[in-house]
Amino acid sequence: QQQVKQSPQSLIVQKGGISIINCAYENTAFDYFPWYQQFPGKGPALLIAIRPDVSEKKEGRFTISFNKSAKQFSLHIMDSQPGDSATYFCAASMRAAGNKLTFGGGTRVLVKP
Amino acid sequence: DAGITQSPRHKVTETGTPVTLRCHQTENHRYMYWYRQDPGHGLRLIHYSYGVKDTDKGEVSDGYSVSRSKTEDFLLTLESATSSQTSVYFCAISEGPGSAQHFGDGTRLSIL
Numbered sequence: 001q002q003q004v005k006q007s008p009q010s011l012i013v014q015k016g017g018i019s020i021i022n023c024a025y026e027n028t029a030f031d032y033f034p035w036y037q038q039f040p041g042k043g044p045a046l047l048i049a050i051r052p053d054v055s056e057k058k059e060g061r062f063t064i065s066f067n068k069s070a071k072q073f074s075l076h077i078m079d080s081q082p083g084d085s086a087t088y089f090c091a092a093s094m095r096a097a098g099n100k101l102t103f104g105g106g107t108r109v110l111v112k113p
Numbered sequence: 114d115a116g117i118t119q120s121p122r123h124k125v126t127e128t129g130t131p132v133t134l135r136c137h138q139t140e141n142h143r144y145m146y147w148y149r150q151d152p153g154h155g156l157r158l159i160h161y162s163y164g165v166k167d168t169d170k171g172e173v174s175d176g177y178s179v180s181r182s183k184t185e186d187f188l189l190t191l192e193s194a195t196s197s198q199t200s201v202y203f204c205a206i207s208e209g210p211g212s213a214q215h216f217g218d219g220t221r222l223s224i225l
Contacts, residue, residue, distance in 0.1 A: 032211065041219075042218055042219075043217050043219050044156070045216070046213050089155055089156070091155075095211045098161055098163055098169065099144065099209070099211065100146070100161060101146075101156070101205075101214060102158075103148075103157070105155045
């Protein structure tokens with residue numbers, strides 16, 4: 001049972017464009033929603049995270065939008081750069097359950113120069 | 114980078130052999146986690162620890178055991194490795210509920 005569904009599986013965007021990755025979750029008890037960035041041969045690195053009492057959070061070129069009623073959240077990468085080419089994972093967890101992360105399947109992003 | 118070291122980084126072994134992976138942290142974080150990463154599945158939790166000698170199962174715990182005898186070390190053991198356990202294994206650490214998890218660089222395990 002996949003509790004966090006992520007789309008698309010892959011994405012190609014031109015340099016300077018906007019990358020958008022979407023995630024949907026089922027468990028309404030989730031209360032922490034991080035996004036991770038992973039480069040080949042490396043572990044996932046925390047990019048940005050949001051809690052359900054906030055509808056949007058921005059850090060530099062990265063923005064999370066959160067829709068609690070629709071049980072959906074998304075990552076927007078503005079002004080995409082070739083260095084942003086990586087695999088991105090959304091995840092969700094519950095503080096009351098040991099903060100165990102449930103991950104989406106990942107999105108491979110390629111930014112063309 | 115968070116002070117997390119996973120060892121070995123790569124290992125090839127045969128079906129039926131025991132395998133132990135080690136995660137060592139220098140951050141003194143209370144929580145430690147083991148995940149496996151497979152194409153199309155993202156990362157899935159195997160086991161986690163919320164303190165010395167305190168562990169619990171994750172989503173895909175069958176065939177795995179863990180031990181944590183001191184804060185800095187979390188061991189993952191495959192008692193009798195099977196080909197389905199070929200994967201990349203990641204360790205993560207966290208200060209506690211509500212805190213971010215930080216990951217090591219993984220162990221690539223191949224079971225032939």
